[in-house]
Amino acid sequence: LGWRVMNRDVAVSGIYDQPSSQPSTQYPVIRGEEESATTHAFIGGIRWRPVKPVSLIFDVEKGESNAAFIRINPLEYTRFRVRTQIQATDKLSFIGTVTTIDRTNPTPQVNNDSNSRSYTGAVNWEPNQRVWLNLGYDYHNLNSTADIRYRLAGVEYASRLLAYSRLSSVFFNGRIGLTNRLDLLMLYNYIRDRGVPAGISLPVSSVPLVAGDNIQALPMRRHNPEGRLAYRFNNNVTGNLSYRNFLYSETNLSRRLNADATSTNVTFTTLDPGYLNYRAGIVTASVKITF
Secondary structure (H helix, E strand, O other), X not given: OEEEEEEEEEEEOOOEOOOOOOOOOOOOEXXXXXXXXXXXXXXXXXXXXXXXXXXXXXXXXXXXXXOOOOOOOOEEEEEEEEEEEEEOOOOEEEXXXXXXXXXXXXXXXXXXXXXXXXXXXXXXXXXXXXXXXXXXEEEEEEEEEEEEEEEEOOEEEEEEEEEEEEXXXXXXXXXXXXXXXXXXXXXXXXXXXXXXXXXXXXXEOOEOOOXXXXXXXXXXXXXXXXXXXEEEOOOOEEEEEEEEEEEEEEEOOOEEEOOOOOOOOOOEEEOOOOEEEEEEEEEEEEEEEOO
């Protein structure tokens, strides 16, 4: 158990803009400013082993976190994490983690909150000293709401910015000792963000959507395979040859609900239908020398 206190002080020195002139809207007097922010948070955790091969870890944090700007109230947050590790055999283990984070701005006049849920599962297999493999899956679900004011085509909107991210990730990495001196190292990451869930009228934090609301989503796919050969000439010199491939594709699906939109007839205007596709292949050769 613990208690965390953070304090941040910011001081801005002021100057006179053309002090020979009388203060005015054109030549204002800029005075020094000082701001301070203090946050408090409770931290707790426990580890429990019901049987020898199984470990359960529970963590919780609840309190305030510093915002990027001093004059904004610290965000209130609650974070829970549950982690399970099962040692099935001396060579095989399983890991699972669930994390939830909820943040909100305590200011009554501001609707600004975000919710995050993440799930991770992984398998580690090490049959002998020359082989090690790790395989896993991550899923992150994030949605946030923020009050905004903007102008579009001469019309002013006082609405909200709704952001969605549904990120899935499959990862694999491993090492295989081909000989006593030559190792093969492999890595692969596949990431996909599906953006807005099916039916974009789904509310964030049970707040109904209204005309003028902006829905931000950047669906994307990323492939990142990598392979490396490492040859140990002796205990001090190792040569490396690697190839890395990078493929990235993104679609901007920013939308604004129309005034005639309903929960059964969702009509919207696409604000910025941008697309991004990127591909790269990288070959690297290096020598590592240790003393």
